[in-house]
Amino acid sequence: MSAPALVGEPTVLSRVLAARELPTVLAIVLLAVVIAVGNPSFLSIYNMQLLGKEVGVLGMMAIGEMAVIITGGIDLSAGAVVALTSVLAAMGLRAGLPIGLVVLAVVAVCVAIGAVHSFFINSVGLAPFIITLGSMSIWRGVVLVLTKGYPVKIANADFLMIGQGSLLGVPLQFILLIVVAGIVAAILIATPLGRYIYTVGNNAVATRLSGVRVSRVIAFTYIQAAVLFGLGGLVYAARLGQGMPGIGNGLELSVIAAAVIGGTSITGGSGTVWGTVIGAVLISLIMNALNMLRVSYFWQDFVMGLVIVLAVMFDLLNRKRRVSQ
Amino acid sequence: MSQGPKMGGLAMADRKAASPSGWRRLLHRREMTVVYAIIALCIIIQIFNRNFATLFNFQVMLRQIAIFGLISLGEMIVIITAGIDLSVGALVALVGVVEAMLVSRAGWPPLLALGAGLATAMVIGFYHGVAVSKWAIPSFIITLGSLSIWRGLATGVTRSYPILIADEHLRWVGQGIVLGVPVPLVILAVVMVVVSYVLNSTSLGRNIYAVGGNIEAARLSGIPVTRVLIAAYMLASLLVGIAGVIVAGRMAQGLPSVASGYELNAIAAAIIGGTSFFGGVGTVPGVLLGAAFMVVIDNSLILMDVSAYWYTLVVGSVIVLAVTIDVVSTKRRRRAEELMGV
Numbered sequence: 145m146s147a148p149a150l151v152g153e154p155t156v157l158s159r160v161l162a163a164r165e166l167p168t169v170l171a172i173v174l175l176a177v178v179i180a181v182g183n184p185s186f187l188s189i190y191n192m193q194l195l196g197k198e199v200g201v202l203g204m205m206a207i208g209e210m211a212v213i214i215t216g217g218i219d220l221s222a223g224a225v226v227a228l229t230s231v232l233a234a235m236g237l238r239a240g241l242p243i244g245l246v247v248l249a250v251v252a253v254c255v256a257i258g259a260v261h262s263f264f265i266n267s268v269g270l271a272p273f274i275i276t277l278g279s280m281s282i283w284r285g286v287v288l289v290l291t292k293g294y295p296v297k298i299a300n301a302d303f304l305m306i307g308q309g310s311l312l313g314v315p316l317q318f319i320l321l322i323v324v325a326g327i328v329a330a331i332l333i334a335t336p337l338g339r340y341i342y343t344v345g346n347n348a349v350a351t352r353l354s355g356v357r358v359s360r361v362i363a364f365t366y367i368q369a370a371v372l373f374g375l376g377g378l379v380y381a382a383r384l385g386q387g388m389p390g391i392g393n394g395l396e397l398s399v400i401a402a403a404v405i406g407g408t409s410i411t412g413g414s415g416t417v418w419g420t421v422i423g424a425v426l427i428s429l430i431m432n433a434l435n436m437l438r439v440s441y442f443w444q445d446f447v448m449g450l451v452i453v454l455a456v457m458f459d460l461l462n463r464k465r466r467v468s469q
Numbered sequence: 470m471s472q473g474p475k476m477g478g479l480a481m482a483d484r485k486a487a488s489p490s491g492w493r494r495l496l497h498r499r500e501m502t503v504v505y506a507i508i509a510l511c512i513i514i515q516i517f518n519r520n521f522a523t524l525f526n527f528q529v530m531l532r533q534i535a536i537f538g539l540i541s542l543g544e545m546i547v548i549i550t551a552g553i554d555l556s557v558g559a560l561v562a563l564v565g566v567v568e569a570m571l572v573s574r575a576g577w578p579p580l581l582a583l584g585a586g587l588a589t590a591m592v593i594g595f596y597h598g599v600a601v602s603k604w605a606i607p608s609f610i611i612t613l614g615s616l617s618i619w620r621g622l623a624t625g626v627t628r629s630y631p632i633l634i635a636d637e638h639l640r641w642v643g644q645g646i647v648l649g650v651p652v653p654l655v656i657l658a659v660v661m662v663v664v665s666y667v668l669n670s671t672s673l674g675r676n677i678y679a680v681g682g683n684i685e686a687a688r689l690s691g692i693p694v695t696r697v698l699i700a701a702y703m704l705a706s707l708l709v710g711i712a713g714v715i716v717a718g719r720m721a722q723g724l725p726s727v728a729s730g731y732e733l734n735a736i737a738a739a740i741i742g743g744t745s746f747f748g749g750v751g752t753v754p755g756v757l758l759g760a761a762f763m764v765v766i767d768n769s770l771i772l773m774d775v776s777a778y779w780y781t782l783v784v785g786s787v788i789v790l791a792v793t794i795d796v797v798s799t800k801r802r803r804r805a806e807e808l809m810g811v
Contacts, residue, residue: 218609218610220613264789264793268793268796268797269796269800270789270792270793270796271746273553273609274553274736274746274788274792275789275792277555277733277736277788278785278786278788278789278792279785279789280785281730281733281781281782281784281785281788282781282782282785282786282789283785284781284782284785285778285779285780285781285782285783285784285785286782288778288781288782289776289778289779289782292776292778293778394617396613397613397614397617400610400613410606410607410610411607440625440628442621442624442625442627442628442629443621443624443625444621445617445618445620445621445624445625446617446618446621446622446624446625447621448617448621449614449615449616449617449618449619449620449621450614450618452610452613452614452617453611453614453615453618456606456610456611456614457604457606460604460605460606
């Protein structure tokens with residue numbers, strides 16, 4: 145109808161209205177208002193910090209998952225890697241190892257896990273979901289064998305700071321998210337590797353033919369994903385004060401949902417760090433809403449499953465509409 | 470992504486033409502490898518624990534094979550279409566809860582409650598089929614969502630409490646014995662015959678293999694791909710639903726947490742039984758042997774006094790190993806076919 149708007153330079157307003165993240169942001173605002181009306185303590189500083197913590201750890205892991213999904217892959221091992229690293233960290237600290245060494249060891253284990261995933265995908269030719277599903281089962285099994293199902297206490301107060309400390313009222317894990325988001329965004333936007341991650345997802349064959357070592361790009365995404373899951377495990381361990389073998393059950397779903405809600409296409413080729421963080425905010429808010437509005441804990445899985453299915457369908461409709469335009 | 474190009478589902482025909490006749494052919498079939506593995510495993514367990522080869526233990530294992538077998542056959546049908554179903558465990562739980570709630574809370578007649586449970590499974594199968602074929606959502610993502618949704622629904626409506634089933638008929642489905650044979654095994658036998666017939670001798674069955682072998686070729690040759698996929702997912706979910714009513718009958722309750730992680734078992738059983746992840750390949754007897762193998766492994770860990778915690782680790786390793794063998798051998802065969810100019 146209004147032709148001038150189409151001809152002229154896009155205004156700030158029109159750009160905002162066209163943004164892929166707009167519906168998610170609106171959903172966040174709407175949900176926040178609903179919760180605040182239903183339960184005023186939603187706006188308390190304590191709850192905001194809780195929310196910040198949840199966004200911090202979930203966002204960090206979702207960013208890792210996002211890079212994998214952009215290449216057209218998937219990593220279902222998030223929850224299991226979180227359990228493994230939280231337990232390994234707790235056991236390392238119990239054995240009296242210094243924090244730096246524990247963190248380093250956990251990162252090394254995660255690099256190895258990511259490398260194994262990408263080996264099976266690149267060299268053997270397994271579908272990403274099947275190797276990471278098998279991996280999920282294996283690491284859960286290892287955790288159970290290591291702990292016999294019992295939690296491992298953490299006494300090291302400095303380590304607990306990672307999950308419980310804050311700087312000027314901002315939880316440390318939220319600051320960690322900002323750092324991670326900055327690094328990954330810089331890689332995606334400003335480096336050749338980042339460009340290749342997108343092109344692999346759009347057309348792996350064409351990317352290979354243009355001389356890019358696709359297998360290395362894929363290896364990078366799975367390794368960074370495993371490392372970010374591992375850091376998530378450290379944060380959880382520090383937050384709970386123990387390595388919990390049962391933690392992170394079904395976490396892969398929240399992580400994938402956050403990425404997809406944030407505009408990462410499940411078929412690969414698109415996704416942004418910024419969008420994924422917003423996705424993580426919405427997921428954390430939904431979880432928070434269930435608590436705040438006193439919806440039974442037992443409905444959590446149901447809601448999470450619905451969210452991911454709706455997010456995937458929404459993404460699909462969006463792409464179809466864009467194609468028909 | 471890096472799954473390689475899809476080729477025609479000619480592997481079945483190849484295999485049949487491969488070896489000569491009679492006993493030799495039987496002994497060289499791929500399924501026989503699994504039989505040898507099961508026998509070897511049984512001998513080892515028997516050496517470690519004399520309680521293995523007892524009537525009681527065999528009865529326990531056979532009942533478990535009935536349940537695992539049904540779920541694995543359902544998984545096989547989906548994998549033949551080159552898909553995956555991660556929601557089978559959740560569906561077993563939901564069907565049991567639906568049946569139990571309808572009969573115990575709503576006072577429905579038992580047969581109707583059982584039928585409603587199976588109908589629930591088929592509706593969910595329909596939804597999976599539509600999502601995969603019409604909306605082009607990857608099967609692992611739609612069934613991963615389902616895993617969470619249906620387990621969550623079963624947990625939510627029951628508040629995680631089991632719902633008792635007092636009705637004798639519904640218990641009989643899981644606990645009864647006909648002419649000395651446990652009812653679940655009778656059901657499994659009937660289902661095997663029916664599924665074999667459908668897959669091998671009906672156009673639907675042949676179309677399922679064709680769609681899984683090469684979906685584009687199937688579409689171009691006029692096969693109604695969408696309808697075939699929907700039917701395949703519905704049939705698969707029905708088999709899982711049957712397992713659900715057996716499990717509920719056996720425990721005399723609808724338990725929302727039951728069958729957790731069974732999808733891993735089912736996938737492992739299907740792949741061990743010769744179902745190919747590339748689609749288009751899979752047989753009923755093969756998958757049954759795969760299910761038997763998984764049950765014997767489960768049983769062996771218990772009898773050899775290995776902590777149950779090892780089971781998850783073993784299942785994961787078995788999946789990775791079996792899929793790796795499948796992928797490597799499929800690739801090798803295709804290369805050989807290319808060299809021979811097939």
